[in-house]
Amino acid sequence: MTALDNPLILGSRHYGSRLLLGTGRYKDLDQTRRAIQASSAEIVTVTIRRLSSTPGGSGLLPLLSELGCTVLPNTAGCYTAKDAVYTCQLARDLLDGESLCKLEVIGCKETLQPDVRGTLAAAETLVNDGFDVMAYTTDDPLIARELAALGCAAVMPLGAPIGSGLGIQNPLNIARIVETCAVPVLVDAGVGTASHAATAMELGCDAVLMNTAIADAGEPVRMAEAMRHAVIAGRQAWLSGRMPARQYAQASSPPGAL
Amino acid sequence: MTAETQSPWITVTVNGDPYRMPAGSRLTDLITRRGLQGERMAIAINRSVIRRTDYPTRRLTHGDAIDIVHAVGGG
Numbered sequence: 280m281t282a283l284d285n286p287l288i289l290g291s292r293h294y295g296s297r298l299l300l301g302t303g304r305y306k307d308l309d310q311t312r313r314a315i316q317a318s319s320a321e322i323v324t325v326t327i328r329r330l331s332s333t334p335g336g337s338g339l340l341p342l343l344s345e346l347g348c349t350v351l352p353n354t355a356g357c358y359t360a361k362d363a364v365y366t367c368q369l370a371r372d373l374l375d376g377e378s379l380c381k382l383e384v385i386g387c388k389e390t391l392q393p394d395v396r397g398t399l400a401a402a403e404t405l406v407n408d409g410f411d412v413m414a415y416t417t418d419d420p421l422i423a424r425e426l427a428a429l430g431c432a433a434v435m436p437l438g439a440p441i442g443s444g445l446g447i448q449n450p451l452n453i454a455r456i457v458e459t460c461a462v463p464v465l466v467d468a469g470v471g472t473a474s475h476a477a478t479a480m481e482l483g484c485d486a487v488l489m490n491t492a493i494a495d496a497g498e499p500v501r502m503a504e505a506m507r508h509a510v511i512a513g514r515q516a517w518l519s520g521r522m523p524a525r526q527y528a529q530a531s532s533p534p535g536a537l
Numbered sequence: 538m539t540a541e542t543q544s545p546w547i548t549v550t551v552n553g554d555p556y557r558m559p560a561g562s563r564l565t566d567l568i569t570r571r572g573l574q575g576e577r578m579a580i581a582i583n584r585s586v587i588r589r590t591d592y593p594t595r596r597l598t599h600g601d602a603i604d605i606v607h608a609v610g611g612g
Binding site: 353 | 552553573576577578579581584586588589604605606607608609610611612
């Protein structure tokens, strides 16, 4: 956040950073730590999985606690509303009552496209159960508006398929979602490089959530820093109000010659 | 009473796999047997989340489906 900006508000909490990070696919915990620090992210996602018979713990939660991050559990891998709700309930207990959750109900293994009917059903149940739901969804403005109306804390349309790095495929829809949703809008999924993150913010998104774009970069820590700058740049450009685009040239120097 | 409740053993499932415990075991006994003391985890029995304060008193019964989860890296 800069001095000229407002905080990002999710549920009842305020955040300065508008970049949210996933913690998957990093080489090790040290790289995870350095990427989070370079990104300045304050909200970091984790996934809930069955504990293997080998004890020892992953060390991830202690790290996130040490870094002072809000831990945002996701429901990745859930294909039904019922499973997603169950996962959130387990996560809330695991994280000492944390009410924020990233809801994903996946409808297709190949595309990882969200199942919007399942997402709406799960969102309603979770909101009624006191969760602050950040709902991963398609870039359909009507579905996003419905999720916001259900009481979700944020709607998170995909820019492109999860892990694809293709960038925002339908900027018109993202802009429309920003225009019509009264809750924070985050692009979640599809960002591949810094300009994609800046584009999301220039479209008026409140924040961007990413994982693979940083973790799969040649130098993840450097890319995390690039994303931090991109999100700030895009946000500042959006707040500034860009100049009108013109069909023809308009000189920036006074007319005439020497 | 069924034959199962009279047996000195019960079989539960832990994360989908069958697991034999002495009849009358409580959730903390399972945690100890699996070497999970001190782990940061959440537990549900038959898809109902069990609060940590209830681990010592929650009795296990034959056929219980127990999920033990933790947090891993993910987006």
